[in-house]
Structure formats: C-alpha cells, structure tokens
Amino acid sequence: MRCGKPSRPKIRRRNSTLRRQAEPGKALVYVFQDVEQSNSVNIGTVTTRVGLDGAWVGAIHGKSYFFFSVDPGSHRVCAAWQSNFKRLSKLGSAADLTAEVGQVYYLRVRVDERPEHRPDVKMEHIDTAEAQLLIASSSLSTSQPKK
Numbered sequence: 662m663r664c665g666k667p668s669r670p671k672i673r674r675r676n677s678t679l680r681r682q683a684e685p686g687k688a689l690v691y692v693f694q695d696v697e698q699s700n701s702v703n704i705g706t707v708t709t710r711v712g713l714d715g716a717w718v719g720a721i722h723g724k725s726y727f728f729f730s731v732d733p734g735s736h737r738v739c740a741a742w743q744s745n746f747k748r749l750s751k752l753g754s755a756a757d758l759t760a761e762v763g764q765v766y767y768l769r770v771r772v773d774e775r776p777e778h779r780p781d782v783k784m785e786h787i788d789t790a791e792a793q794l795l796i797a798s799s800s801l802s803t804s805q806p807k808k
Contacts, residue, residue, distance in 0.1 A: 688760035
C-alpha cells in the first residue's frame with residue numbers, strides 16, 4: 662500500500678486538549694508519533710507519512726501528532742518512514758480501523774531510530790488516557806502534499 666509523498670510537515674507547539682467531537686456524519690482519528698533515539702548526538706529526527714486506504718492524509722515529524730476526519734466503515738491506516746535512504750523508506754506499519762459515526766480513535770506510530778537497534782516503524786491502537794498524555798507532550802503537525 663502506498664502512503665503518498667508529503668512534504669516535510671510544519672510543527673507547531675500548541676497547548677491543547679483532545680478535540681472531542683468528529684464532524685457530523687464522520688469519525689475522528691488522531692495519529693501520534695513516538696521516536697526512540699540514541700542518547701548520543703542525533704542529527705534531526707524521523708518524518709513519517711500516514712495514509713488512509715492508499716491515499717496520503719498527513720505526516721508527523723519527531724514527537725508530534727495530527728488528526729483527520731474519516732467516513733464510517735472499514736479502513737486501513739498505514740505509516741511509512743519518509744527517507745532518502747532506500748532501506749529506511751521501505752519501513753512501515755499498518756492498522757485496521759472500523760470507524761463509527763461520532764467516535765474518536767487514537768493510533769500511535771512508534772519509530773525506533775537508535776543505531777544500536779534495527780530501525781523499525783510500528784503502528785498501534787491506544788486508549789483515550791494514553792492519548793491525553795501524548796497530546797500534553799507532543800506538538801501539532803500540519804503538512805501539505807508536494808505539488
């Protein structure tokens with residue numbers, strides 16, 4: 662499944678709480694990113710692109726999050742490491758999501774970029790309590806597709 666090719670996302674620090682309601686007739690999906698880095702010197706951090714049913718919907722960079730609306734029904738959400746290095750750009754993960762009108766769903770993308778470990782991307786469902794903790798320590802990410 663292809664996730665698309667987003668540009669580098671803009672990260673904004675925002676003191677916010679979770680948006681509690683979806684648009685009428687839709688569900689709301691939050692995607693958070695956690696990055697495990699080495700304690701040694703790091704040059705930048707990972708950008709991960711996120712797709713829904715094969716179409717790009719956003720990107721997250723470092724410890725950040727974004728959210729989007731989705732129609733009810735069964736969907737596949739994917740995350741892929743965005744990199745110029747072929748071995749890293751092949752790393753990704755996916756999760757199934759059955760969205761119901763008015764519901765809010767939370768996904769976390771864990772990226773391991775520590776040199777002493779094998780690089781990895783893993784997507785998982787999380788609960789509201791964990792999402793509250795992540796939003797308090799994360800930045801809001803906004804992105805636009807490349808033209």
